[in-house]
Amino acid sequence: MEKPHGKKALKAYENTDFLDSPDARLIRILSEMVEPGHRFRKERIRDSVVFFGSARTLPPKVAIVNLKAAKKEGDPQKIAKAEVDIEMAHYYGEAAELARMVTKWSIDNRYGYYICSGGGPGIMEAANRGASEVEGGRSIGLNISLPFEQFPNAYISKELNFEFNYFFIRKFWFTYLAKAIVVFPGGFGTFDEFFEIITLIQTEKTSKVLPIILFGSKFWSEVVNFDALVKYGVISQSDLDLFKIVDTAQDAFDFLTEELDRLRKLFPLYHPH
Secondary structure: OOOOOOOOOOOHHHOHHHHOOHHHHHHHHHHHHHHHHHHHHHOOOOEEEEEEOOOOOOOHHHHHHHHHHHHHHOOHHHHHHHHHHHHHHHHHHHHHHHHHHHHHHHHHHOOOEEEEEOOOOOHHHHHHHHHHOOOOOOEEEEEEOOOOOOOOOOOOOHHHEEEEOOHHHHHHHHHHHEEEEEEOOOOHHHHHHHHHHHHHHHOOOOOOOOOEEEEOHHHHHHHOOHHHHHHOOOOOHHHHHHOEEEOOHHHHHHHHHHHHHHHHHHOOOOOOO
């Protein structure tokens, strides 16, 4: 007479209680490190142009509606806030236009550069939106799970929509594929991303030659006194050559395409067609 079989236990990698536990943190970290690479190889993506910027920047049409509503209500504080939002909304439009131009240029020349954003709203949405407006345009969204739920924007290509738990791995994937970076006005997150990458370049912890653009001279001159950093000797004058400040999508596009063309000739294996 056969003995009755017991029920099979879950394999460790099928045990969600274990995978969600502190003991499995390393496994979760490794998963976020390995899975995006698997997907990028499957989609044959090797090169990106990364857009950083505020999640709070509104589309121009939304900002205009909000200003009209604030004026109708008559609250001076709300009007002042809405007027600032109108000014900042300009960057949404410029980000979308630049992403559109770069995507079309890449497709027309069969270069394989993909717009990559942080996947959320604001400037991130604008970047993915601009890329989606080009026929055949695809773009990457590296979203991050936050307590207040940053949801991915609707313009990310479905197969290139990523969700991260760990900021440092998300930054790795921003940097790993990047062939150029454009930094629009933003807050703590944008500053963190920009200064970490510029530090990696300054200290030669990355061998990449990365064209970096700071978009919006008015904003950057007010919020960061780069000349004072040189004056007090905490950075070198030559460090200011690690980035370029521009004010229009056309100027950014001209600089990016010229630099990417130059780098592709210098490093043909690193920038394949």
